Every structure is written in C-alpha cells, then in structure tokens.
Amino acid sequence: MTIEARLHRANGALTTLSNGRHVWNADVDKTLGSDDRAPDPHDLLDSALASCTTLTLELYIRRRQMAVTDLRVTVEHVESKAADGRVHYQLQRRIQIDGDVSEADRQRLLEIANKCPIHRVLSGEIAIASELV
Numbered sequence: 001m002t003i004e005a006r007l008h009r010a011n012g013a014l015t016t017l018s019n020g021r022h023v024w025n026a027d028v029d030k031t032l033g034s035d036d037r038a039p040d041p042h043d044l045l046d047s048a049l050a051s052c053t054t055l056t057l058e059l060y061i062r063r064r065q066m067a068v069t070d071l072r073v074t075v076e077h078v079e080s081k082a083a084d085g086r087v088h089y090q091l092q093r094r095i096q097i098d099g100d101v102s103e104a105d106r107q108r109l110l111e112i113a114n115k116c117p118i119h120r121v122l123s124g125e126i127a128i129a130s131e132l133v
Contacts, residue, residue, distance in 0.1 A: 001020075002019070003017055004018050004019075006018075011037070012033060012035045014035065014038065015038075025037065025039075026038050026039060026040065042077055045077075046076070047075070049119060049122060050075040052116045052117055052118035053073045053075075053116045053118075053119065056117070057097075057113055058071060064105075066105060067101065068097055068098065068101060069098045069099040070098040071097055071098075072095075073093065073094070073096075073113075076091070076092045077089060077090065078090045078091075078092060095113055
C-alpha cells in the first residue's frame, strides 16, 4: 500500500494524506507556524499502535466470544535522553478491559495485544529507503 502526503502551503503546514481509498490530514501546532488543524505525525504514529491493538483484541474477543463490555487502549509517547545524548522514543500503552473476564483471559489478551502487527513493526528494526523523484 502506498501513502501519499501532499502539503498545502497556503494552509500553514496542513498536509493531506491518502492511501487511494481514504483521506486524512496531519499538521503541526501553532508554535511551529501552522494552525493545528489535525493530529501531528507523532499522534498519527501513536494512534496506529492504539488502533491496531484495539482492532486485534476485538477480533480475538469476538472469536472467543468473551464477555468484554468495553475495551479502551491509550498510548502516550515519552521522550528521554540517554547518557550518550541519543533521544529514546518510548510508547506507554495502557489497555483497559471491562467485563466478566478471568485473570487468565486478561493475561492472554495482553499477549495478543503484544502480537498486533503495528506493535511488531515498531518493536523490530525498520529500514527506510528514500529517493528524490
């Protein structure tokens, strides 16, 4: 799948993204010279993990017909500097599961959450090839 990002310079830094089927936006906040009309790229990255976790768990919950009444996933990013000066980007994911779910099933749901495709991508090594066209 290809994602295209197009900058609309007349609107600060507002950027339209498309995968050919859906369209969404990204922006930066006002302190960086834009109008803060959409989530920033960090929010989009964090939301990829939150949404993938939620959807992965929901599919598992449906298959197992678990008595889950509510599922909420929050992701917060925290940047910290290591002794060598490198910035580390850490994601804190919190998963709230409501309903009649045993502790064993809750632990299994945590295992499933850790297997969601975006979690696996973000936990692995990512290579990015860039070229000017």
